[in-house]
Amino acid sequence: MDKKQDYRPMWTELGLDLEGHDGLLKVFGDSYSEVYLHQENRPGAMEYFDFVVSECHGLRIKELMDAKDEGRKVIGTFCVYVPEEIILALGGISVGLCAGAEIGMEKAEEYLPRNLCALIKSFMGFELAGVCPYFKACDIVIGETTCDGKKKAYELLEDIKEIYVMELPQKKEEEDRVLWKAEVLKFAEVCERVTGRKITPENLKEAIKTVNDRRRAQLRLRGARRASPTPISGRDALLVNQIAFYDNPVRFTGSVNKLCDELESRAEGKESANGNGAPRVVVSGCPMALPNWKLPFIVESSGADIVAEESCVGERGFRALVDESGETLDEMIDNLVDRYLTIDCACFTPNLERVEHILETAKEFGVDGVIHYTISCCTPYMVEEKKVDEALSAEGIPLLKIETDYSQGDIGQLQTRVDAFVEMLKARHS
Ligand code: SF4
Numbered sequence: 001m002d003k004k005q006d007y008r009p010m011w012t013e014l015g016l017d018l019e020g021h022d023g024l025l026k027v028f029g030d031s032y033s034e035v036y037l038h039q040e041n042r043p044g045a046m047e048y049f050d051f052v053v054s055e056c057h058g059l060r061i062k063e064l065m066d067a068k069d070e071g072r073k074v075i076g077t078f079c080v081y082v083p084e085e086i087i088l089a090l091g092g093i094s095v096g097l098c099a100g101a102e103i104g105m106e107k108a109e110e111y112l113p114r115n116l117c118a119l120i121k122s123f124m125g126f127e128l129a130g131v132c133p134y135f136k137a138c139d140i141v142i143g144e145t146t147c148d149g150k151k152k153a154y155e156l157l158e159d160i161k162e163i164y165v166m167e168l169p170q171k172k173e174e175e176d177r178v179l180w181k182a183e184v185l186k187f188a189e190v191c192e193r194v195t196g197r198k199i200t201p202e203n204l205k206e207a208i209k210t211v212n213d214r215r216r217a218q219l220r221l222r223g224a225r226r227a228s229p230t231p232i233s234g235r236d237a238l239l240v241n242q243i244a245f246y247d248n249p250v251r252f253t254g255s256v257n258k259l260c261d262e263l264e265s266r267a268e269g270k271e272s273a274n275g276n277g278a279p280r281v282v283v284s285g286c287p288m289a290l291p292n293w294k295l296p297f298i299v300e301s302s303g304a305d306i307v308a309e310e311s312c313v314g315e316r317g318f319r320a321l322v323d324e325s326g327e328t329l330d331e332m333i334d335n336l337v338d339r340y341l342t343i344d345c346a347c348f349t350p351n352l353e354r355v356e357h358i359l360e361t362a363k364e365f366g367v368d369g370v371i372h373y374t375i376s377c378c379t380p381y382m383v384e385e386k387k388v389d390e391a392l393s394a395e396g397i398p399l400l401k402i403e404t405d406y407s408q409g410d411i412g413q414l415q416t417r418v419d420a421f422v423e424m425l426k427a428r429h430s
């Protein structure tokens, strides 16, 4: 990336509300400084990710605009079910549009009920308040029929941007796979129309490899966190996985691998990010979109180490790779279809794979407890929590259930509950 410059002309051209956008950048910067920059003993390679965050509305947007000037298209997504490989194969740039801050909520609530999940209200709020340069830069936005709140919100977003909604099956039987394959093919046609290019076996093969390489780097980061003590804080690892949705995939992969070199050597030297002997926890549940750092900050301030995230902004998003052995377009599309159907979102029924995966992760990482995180009003994850609770109790693994939104009003109460949970884990630990 180049050096810092004045982006206000670019933001004006994009149609951002500059005053609202200044307010957003101030809140974002203050929060980043408090949550991230005050950590002691951070890995040096986090410097790249600090830089990306500091320029996420600047240089990265300029890169998108420059790419658009060269005829490439920017395609926004809200869910890890959208096959990014197809966008990349066509020279497009995929950007995640999920939002994790309480911005533009009043605007959003003019359109949406108050009792809707904060993630949906937040992305609608960012878009309606005119403070999201990614949304403005998009040539098309891809929705999906995962939960009811999202699919109905897309109907409203359609008034301000072209939206294409992929239909997701609710189950994973053979007939659901047939539906999903048809949806992936229709999505490919839409992307071909928008980009004016054609998918070929060559460009799709390369795109599959690029996205798999990024997943392999994220898996390597996941592996480094198995070490005890953990060589990186949970919030830093979360940040890396949040940035994966925006950054150039090749540059991101290189930076994650560089971070992993450092973490692996830290692990060999038993160098800890947060202090030796802290209880280890997995956070499982709803995705934490940038800049949602509220719960990880509270948990790590309580003296626990978050060592894994069972979430779409975490291993649910990168755990499975696409089989790279396909040679024909049809084989590659089949491999994409199969890979994406392994994602165990609570929107599916039944969804026992997810419960089994939480248990496996808890055992693999030698955790002392699990924190189940749900965004208020997220029915799929809130209901699925019962099965998670039963499975963990049967194995004697303590569980803390946290339901919250993006507001700051419940921080004190959450801190008290998390402190009590961490104290209980420490007592079991000793
Ligand atoms: S939680 Fe479900 S709906 Fe949300 S990003 Fe993940 S797969 Fe998509």
Ligand code: SF4
Residues within 6 Å of the ligand: 117, 118, 119, 120, 146, 147, 148, 149, 150, 286, 287, 347, 375, 377, 378, 379, 380, 381
């Ligand atoms: S967090 Fe839950 S309610 Fe919100 S968008 Fe995701 S699945 Fe839907």
